[in-house]
Amino acid sequence: xxxxxxxxxxxxxxxxxxxxxxxxxxxxxxxxxxxxxxxxxxxxxxxxxxxxxxxxxxxxxxxxxxxxxxxxxxxxxxxxxxxxxxxxxxxxxxxxxxxxxxxxxxxxxxxxxxxxxxxxxxxxxxxxxxxxxxxxxxxxxxxxxxxxxxxxxxxxxxxxxxxxxxxxxxxxxxxxxxxxxxxxxxxxxxxxxxxxxxxxxxxxxxxxxxxxxxxxxxxxxxxxxxxxxxxxxxxxxxxxxxxxxxxxxxxxxxxxxxxxxxxxxxxxxxxxxxxxxxxxxxxxxxxxxxxxxxxxxxxxxxxxxxxxxxxxxxxxxxxxxxxxxxxxxxxxxxxxxxxxxxxxxxxxxxxxxxxxxxxxxxxxxxxxxxxxxxxxxxxxxxxxxxxxxxxxxxxxxxxxxxxxxxxxxxxxxxxxxxxxxxxxxxxxxxxxxxxxxxxxxxxxxxxxxxxxxxxxxxxxxxxxxxxxxxxxxxxxxxxxxxxxxxxxxxxxxxxxxxxxxxxxxxxxxxxxxxxxxxxxxxxxxxxxxxxxxxxxxxxxxxxxxxxxxxxxxxxxxxxxxxxxxxxxxxxxxxxxxxxxxxxxxxxxxxxxxxxxxxxxxxxxxxxxxxxxxxxxxxxxxxxxxxxxxxxxxxxxxxxxxxxxxxxxxxxxxxxxxxxxxxxxxxxxxxxxxxxxxxxxxxxxxxxxxxxxxxxxxxxxxxxxxxxxxxxxxxxxxxxxxxxxxxxxxxxxxxxxxxxxxxxxxxxxxxxxxxxxxxxxxxxxxxxxxxxxxxxxxxxxxxxxxxxxxxxxxxxxxxxxxxxxxxxxxxxxxxxxxxxxxxxxxxxxxxxxxxxxxxxxxxxxxxxxxxxxxxxxxxxxxxxxxxxxxxx
Numbered sequence: 012x013x014x015x016x017x018x019x020x021x022x023x024x025x026x027x028x029x030x031x032x033x034x035x036x037x038x039x040x041x042x043x044x045x046x047x048x049x050x051x052x053x054x055x056x057x058x059x060x061x062x063x064x065x066x067x068x069x070x071x072x073x074x075x076x077x078x079x080x081x082x083x084x085x086x087x088x089x090x091x092x093x094x095x096x097x098x099x100x101x102x103x104x105x106x107x108x109x110x111x112x113x114x115x116x117x118x119x120x121x122x123x124x125x126x127x128x129x130x131x132x133x134x135x136x137x138x139x140x141x142x143x144x145x146x147x148x149x150x151x152x153x154x155x156x157x158x159x160x161x162x163x164x165x166x167x168x169x170x171x172x173x174x175x176x177x178x179x180x181x182x183x184x185x186x187x188x189x190x191x192x193x194x195x196x197x198x199x200x201x202x203x204x205x206x207x208x209x210x211x212x213x214x215x216x217x218x219x220x221x222x223x224x225x226x227x228x229x230x231x232x233x234x235x236x237x238x239x240x241x242x243x244x245x246x247x248x249x250x251x252x253x254x255x256x257x258x259x260x261x262x263x264x265x266x267x268x269x270x271x272x273x274x275x276x277x278x279x280x281x282x283x284x285x286x287x288x289x290x291x292x293x294x295x296x297x298x299x300x301x302x303x304x305x306x307x308x309x310x311x312x313x314x315x316x317x318x319x320x321x322x323x324x325x326x327x328x329x330x331x332x333x334x335x336x337x338x339x340x341x342x343x344x345x346x347x348x349x350x351x352x353x354x355x356x357x358x359x360x361x362x363x364x365x366x367x368x369x370x371x372x373x374x375x376x377x378x379x380x381x382x383x384x385x386x387x388x389x390x391x392x393x394x395x396x397x398x399x400x401x402x403x404x405x406x407x408x409x410x411x412x413x414x415x416x417x418x419x420x421x422x423x424x425x426x427x428x429x430x431x432x433x434x435x436x437x438x439x440x441x442x443x444x445x446x447x448x449x450x451x452x453x454x455x456x457x458x459x460x461x462x463x464x465x466x467x468x469x470x471x472x473x474x475x476x477x478x479x480x481x482x483x484x485x486x487x488x489x490x491x492x493x494x495x496x497x498x499x500x501x502x503x504x505x506x507x508x509x510x511x512x513x514x515x516x517x518x519x520x521x522x523x524x525x526x527x528x529x530x531x532x533x534x535x536x537x538x539x540x541x542x543x544x545x546x547x548x549x550x551x552x553x554x555x556x557x558x559x560x561x562x563x564x565x566x567x568x569x570x571x572x573x574x575x576x577x578x579x580x581x582x583x584x585x586x587x588x589x590x591x592x593x594x595x596x597x598x599x600x601x602x603x604x605x606x607x608x609x610x611x612x613x614x615x616x617x618x619x620x621x622x623x624x625x626x627x628x629x630x631x632x633x634x635x636x637x638x639x640x641x642x643x644x645x646x647x648x649x650x651x652x653x654x655x656x657x658x659x660x661x662x663x664x665x666x667x668x669x670x671x672x673x674x675x676x677x678x679x680x681x682x683x684x685x686x687x688x689x690x691x692x693x694x695x696x697x698x699x700x701x702x703x704x705x706x707x708x709x710x711x712x713x714x715x716x717x718x719x720x721x722x723x724x725x726x727x728x729x730x731x732x733x734x735x736x737x738x739x740x741x742x743x744x745x746x747x748x749x750x751x752x753x754x755x756x757x758x759x760x761x762x763x764x765x766x767x768x769x770x771x772x773x774x775x776x777x778x779x780x781x782x783x784x785x786x787x788x789x790x791x792x793x794x795x796x797x798x799x800x801x802x803x804x805x806x807x808x809x810x811x812x813x814x815x816x817x818x819x820x821x822x823x824x825x826x827x828x829x830x831x832x833x834x835x836x837x838x839x840x841x842x843x844x845x846x847x848x849x850x851x852x853x854x855x856x857x858x859x860x861x862x863x864x865x866x867x868x869x870x871x872x873x874x875x876x877x878x879x880x881x882x
Contacts, residue, residue, distance in 0.1 A: 093404040111412025114365030116419030125351040134266040136206020141339040144297040169305035174201040175284040189737040196281040209261035212246035220282035232265040291328035291663020370465040405463035413455025432753035502820025505769035510828040512766035513849035528685035529615040534744035535718035540707040540737040562728040568721040573611030579687040580747035582740035589664040622680030630701040638680040643694035668703035777864035797877040813865035
């Protein structure tokens with residue numbers, strides 16, 4: 012085409028010359044006539060190149076498609092070959108499949124707990140930038156903050172927003188029965204700081220937090236679903252709360268909760284989030300969002316001048332107090348980090364043991380396939396082709412094992428959920444969900460690769476011509492060395508798991524066997540709350556509580572009954588807390604404050620170390636008296652008797668007890684320490700209920716027989732006095748004690764099961780290796796027996812070889828297990844630096860199961876017939 016265009020240009024030039032135009036002018040005029048000539052040439056050239064490139068792409072794509080098709084066809088052939096091969100060895104396939112299903116299923120089960128409870132992001136916008144603020148006395152005893160401090164916190168230059176919230180409760184009736192609704196008072200910017208919007212309606216505006224500017228409420232998704240039937244027109248309806256009418260303006264998302272650990276039903280706005288005006292009453296919680304360029308360390312440093320100013324302006328309530336900032340994930344879920352890290356590490360070790368076991372089985376199986384491999388090499392198979400076949404076989408097994416493991420996890424996860432304490436956050440959301448399934452699939456693939464690495468490495472280190480000539484001694488020794496290494500690794504990892512299981516069991520037994528300071532057997536607990544509108548005076552509340560305890564005490568199933576605000580494990584908590592000292596300026600101690608009745612310590616069977624219990628004479632208008640526990644007496648009066656001494660409770664603590672000023676109390680008794688599961692009992696103060704009577708109290712009832720059998724009679728006794736009394740948290744005390752160690756029980760159970768499975772897998776690994784060795788040495792053993800060797804010597808030879816491997820594994824695992832003990836010592840209750848009993852027990856169990864794994868191959872070796880072996 013380019014030549015055609017040049018010919019047209021030449022003809023036009025020749026024509027013009029024939030008409031008398033000079034040649035140069037003729038050429039210029041011809042080019043002017045063909046002014047797009049160069050453009051046309053360039054377009055033609057570009058089009059040609061494009062067509063050439065397109066043809067090249069089509070050709071390359073065709074080659075790629077061909078390669079992909081051939082690869083897929085090759086993989087499909089390998090899969091069919093692997094499936095046929097496994098059908099020929101069903102025992103091997105079943106053992107490998109169940110081992111993988113066990114490892115993957117256990118890992119997926121633990122991960123479903125860890126992900127949904129600990130690892131899954133909190134339901135807030137950018138939760139990494141959210142922090143909680145808590146006041147700490149002398150850097151310890153982190154608690155809440157006072158309502159007045161929230162405005163002070165907002166002066167921190169590194170915080171973009173600070174919001175507060177305070178626990179409250181509203182009593183309403185459902186189907187004629189009193190029901191408690193958890194109703195938080197919150198600052199109007201709380202939802203904005205957390206970055207969460209209602210799914211229906213709207214959140215609060217600033218004006219609604221000012222008293223008298225609007226009675227509005229935002230409800231939880233659970234309340235909307237259970238109480239309002241998920242009515243889409245719920246916004247705008249009214250609720251009766253606290254004797255007033257509130258208008259519903261929004262419904263929060265299903266997963267939303269305030270970061271306090273208590274599931275809430277309602278939120279109402281209040282800029283003064285707590286009812287207390289005293290700065291020493293630290294009832295409120297606070298959450299803040301870091302500014303975009305700020306870090307947690309900078310925000311913590313920004314609190315220093317604020318704390319200094321508050322200590323100077325309010326020395327009575329802020330001296331020696333500091334505000335601690337914690338990331339919201341650590342605050343909410345940090346206590347579960349150690350438990351789930353340990354469980355994930357444990358289940359990871361179990362999976363490694365399972366993979367090592369299967370790799371050892373593959374090596375043993377491949378030794379019987381050298382004839383097949385030799386034929387493949389003779390027909391032209393490359394080393395890469397054989398390696399691919401090994402990986403595909405392993406991945407096929409791991410995929411099937413992964414499916415079985417996921418099914419096992421779906422069955423095992425609900426069992427583990429039931430073992431955890433009810434207060435565990437997001438426990439009702441635990442499931443084998445999509446992220447966990449994705450990880451299980453990834454884990455299956457990784458397990459398949461791990462299982463194939465050792466056989467593939469062995470394949471790559473031996474020349475194919477050795478297979479063609481037959482199995483040489485060098486090849487056999489190399490294969491056996493690799494199998495022995497895997498068995499040693501299994502034993503070492505199993506020892507670590509068993510030592511970890513022993514440590515957790517010992518810690519759990521320490522927790523359950525220690526003296527709690529009371530007798531939980533036969534003890535029934537419950538919380539009762541009087542109607543707010545009819546019992547406004549303390550005297551009315553004290554009278555109704557006295558009538559209730561009197562009616563309960565007269566029941567034939569009841570031995571004694573006591574009342575208290577906050578027994579160990581109480582669902583409603585204590586009367587309050589604060590700091591006390593023996594005199595002004597003396598070192599203070601952070602204490603917990605309780606109000607209790609005369610028979611509380613007798614009902615709990617907690618001994619009075621000295622002094623007396625409260626009596627009916629300790630009532631309003633009489634001298635103020637209190638009882639301290641041993642922990643507080645040791646701190647305030649070391650080596651002295653506190654009986655008769657005076658202890659001044661500051662105004663902040665008196666406000667909790669219904670007073671309004673600093674008050675001196677006489678110490679009339681010292682009670683034994685009571686604890687649920689803490690390492691040490693907290694310092695505690697008890698004052699008479701008749702001198703400080705809140706709207707709610709806990710009843711502890713000592714029954715003569717089964718506590719559950721007395722519940723109906725006790726309910727009737729309470730409602731006969733006050734039909735509208737709210738009765739909650741009816742639980743036997745031994746269930747509370749049991750629930751307090753539920754996480755430790757779950758950890759101990761899981762790790763013990765994993766340790767037993769690890770020991771079993773190690774025994775199976777030894778069995779597989781020795782069985783393979785015996786099958787390889789049939790001729791040798793037959794010759795030895797034919798030449799006069801004793802069967803006992805053959806038995807001892809096989810057993811000693813296996814026990815030598817087990818001993819090497821135990822020696823290798825002991826060092827790692829010792830490091831594990833040192834790492835767990837600071838995080839597990841009741842552990843010493845060295846735990847010889849745990850070590851000896853784990854080693855003894857592992858030696859026994861190893862001996863069992865060695866026995867059957869050795870017994871099989873002694874049953875060999877020399878003539879049959881030689882033939």
